[in-house]
Amino acid sequence: MANTMARSFLQAVATEEVAPPLRVVQMEGLAVLKIIKHCKEFSPALVTGQLLGLDVGSVLEITNCFPFPTREEDDENEADGANYQLEMMRCLREVNVDNNTVGWYQSTLLGSYQTVELIETFMNYQENIRRCVCIIYDPSRSNQGVLALKALKLTESFMDLYRHNSFIGEKLREKKLSWVDIFEEIPIKVSNSALISAFMTELEPDSPVVQCDLDRLKLSTAPFMERNLEFLIECMDDLSSEQNKFQYYYRNLSRQQAQQQTWLQKRRTENIARKAAGEEPLPEEDPSNPIFKPIPEPSRLDSYLITNQVANYCNQINGAAGQSFSKLYLMKALQDN
Amino acid sequence: MASGNKTTLLFYPSTTNVSAKIHPVVLFNICDSFVRRPDQAERVIGTLLGSVSADGIVEIKNSYAVPHNESADQVALDIDYHHTMYLSHQKVNPKEVIVGWYSTGSGVSGGSQLIHEFYSREVSNPVHLTVDTGFTNGEASLKCYVSFNLSLGDRQLAAQFQEIPLDLRMIEAERVGFDILKTTVVDKLPNDLEGMEATMKRLLALIDDVYNYVDGVVEGRLIPDNNIGRFISNTLSSLPKISPATFDKVFNDRIQDNYALVYLSSLARTQLSIAEKLNTAAQVL
Numbered sequence: 147m148a149n150t151m152a153r154s155f156l157q158a159v160a161t162e163e164v165a166p167p168l169r170v171v172q173m174e175g176l177a178v179l180k181i182i183k184h185c186k187e188f189s190p191a192l193v194t195g196q197l198l199g200l201d202v203g204s205v206l207e208i209t210n211c212f213p214f215p216t217r218e219e220d221d222e223n224e225a226d227g228a229n230y231q232l233e234m235m236r237c238l239r240e241v242n243v244d245n246n247t248v249g250w251y252q253s254t255l256l257g258s259y260q261t262v263e264l265i266e267t268f269m270n271y272q273e274n275i276r277r278c279v280c281i282i283y284d285p286s287r288s289n290q291g292v293l294a295l296k297a298l299k300l301t302e303s304f305m306d307l308y309r310h311n312s313f314i315g316e317k318l319r320e321k322k323l324s325w326v327d328i329f330e331e332i333p334i335k336v337s338n339s340a341l342i343s344a345f346m347t348e349l350e351p352d353s354p355v356v357q358c359d360l361d362r363l364k365l366s367t368a369p370f371m372e373r374n375l376e377f378l379i380e381c382m383d384d385l386s387s388e389q390n391k392f393q394y395y396y397r398n399l400s401r402q403q404a405q406q407q408t409w410l411q412k413r414r415t416e417n418i419a420r421k422a423a424g425e426e427p428l429p430e431e432d433p434s435n436p437i438f439k440p441i442p443e444p445s446r447l448d449s450y451l452i453t454n455q456v457a458n459y460c461n462q463i464n465g466a467a468g469q470s471f472s473k474l475y476l477m478k479a480l481q482d483n
Numbered sequence: 484m485a486s487g488n489k490t491t492l493l494f495y496p497s498t499t500n501v502s503a504k505i506h507p508v509v510l511f512n513i514c515d516s517f518v519r520r521p522d523q524a525e526r527v528i529g530t531l532l533g534s535v536s537a538d539g540i541v542e543i544k545n546s547y548a549v550p551h552n553e554s555a556d557q558v559a560l561d562i563d564y565h566h567t568m569y570l571s572h573q574k575v576n577p578k579e580v581i582v583g584w585y586s587t588g589s590g591v592s593g594g595s596q597l598i599h600e601f602y603s604r605e606v607s608n609p610v611h612l613t614v615d616t617g618f619t620n621g622e623a624s625l626k627c628y629v630s631f632n633l634s635l636g637d638r639q640l641a642a643q644f645q646e647i648p649l650d651l652r653m654i655e656a657e658r659v660g661f662d663i664l665k666t667t668v669v670d671k672l673p674n675d676l677e678g679m680e681a682t683m684k685r686l687l688a689l690i691d692d693v694y695n696y697v698d699g700v701v702e703g704r705l706i707p708d709n710n711i712g713r714f715i716s717n718t719l720s721s722l723p724k725i726s727p728a729t730f731d732k733v734f735n736d737r738i739q740d741n742y743a744l745v746y747l748s749s750l751a752r753t754q755l756s757i758a759e760k761l762n763t764a765a766q767v768l
Binding site: 174175176178179180183184187209210213214215216230233234237240241242243292293324325333334335336337338339340341342343344345346347348349350359362363371375378382453456457459460461463464465467468469470471472473474476477478480481 | 506507508510511512514515516517518519520521527544545547548549550561564567568571574575576616618622623625651663664665666667668669671676678679682683685686722725727730734737738741744745747748749751752755758759
């Protein structure tokens, strides 16, 4: 009996070695409110902060967080920032807050968060903690009564490629990695302690209309759309310049290959002539010749990220347009009455 | 303790008309630190940060718990902790200064005076917020106090805590939605369209209510209330008067604009998927 139990325990340990994939991010209402407060107060400046919580099986719990001071570009400040972080963690531990970093949060403007910086930060965090997540909050959308909170992580296959820094066509094809596979969104759950739940139920106003209803029914979506379109156009320009880079690369590549061909042709006729004359043939490869130097292929990372952003803007525009359709029809119905 | 009985002893400073406004994050923070309080601790106390506007409204925007020890008639506050935490918070947001302190439990207790004195040295006229986490009266009571010294001549007699009005409306919480803040577990955040749907349903329900009320009054089932009648007529008159032709024009223009936008974004998306196929296709070279 004991033997089987021991074995099953061993088995259990063995199976636990393989970490279950991260399925859900469970955020405490406190963390949600703190993030919103910090991001909103400093909007439109972009801010970041640290997430604290626990890693429980396939659920990552975020129970608290603290903001980072806005960074200034100074070397001195970097050490200062690290000090601040340590101090804050120490202080929070003293009042029994979970003392375990699980990622970071940042604010964004209209969802334009897909940047190289984000990926770099993520890789940095990933090195230190096995499981980390990035919470993105968009304060500009909260004015429309939307809670724009997202939990993101990078996919494993992307991280693999990033570590080897191999964003060339062949590798990407091999891995079947397309731009959709860079970021992975994880569903968010919100949990509150029973105490909070009791307080909020008590304090909830009786009025049937709350602020977010009023925000949602606002008819003016023009500024939001305009900015979205502006960003979309910018991204399109970036994308086309990336495309130009590729075209340039391919042109160079084909020119080089043509040069190589003519050189080889020449060498071969020369060799035939030498053979006829009874001399040793010359080698068909000449590494010292500049036309054999391979041209580096530009990385596709940027164009992937830009594509991601474009897709994001398109989604936002579609979503907002869909909403304003329904709002307009509602308005029409009201007017007809 | 906090009462309005006026005797000649009382001296009310000119700032009696102060009131306080609380940000929901403060309440969440207090509750969280109470849940995480050390073993055997009766209550948690901490510092309140925020700002005081010119007309005497104290806005409580942030808070942090401060560890303390309490015995029969002694209170030991970790002042070092309080200072480091305050400096850290200042780095993030220099505009938030100390405005007072909080404690859990109902009403003002004996040790409170000592702590209040400490905070009076940090900031003039601090506010004291109590959060009744025990629900002693069966209800959630949040109270806010300011303190006055009662003195006779030069002699200090006592300190009086006077309750000040506390604004609990918490617009911020409304924006997030009480639905996700008041339940213990929410499995999924509502997305744009679901939120819209909920809002429209609520609007419809409201309109139905008004209809029912008006019908009821017309049929004589309900007693008419002039105030409600005025509200309804105000609401109706706030609708802009537009002739049907103009309205149709505006409406159609907006619809067309939206169609154009949808078309544009779908076009861009199609282009993206084509580009995707071309970029990752096997090279012919």
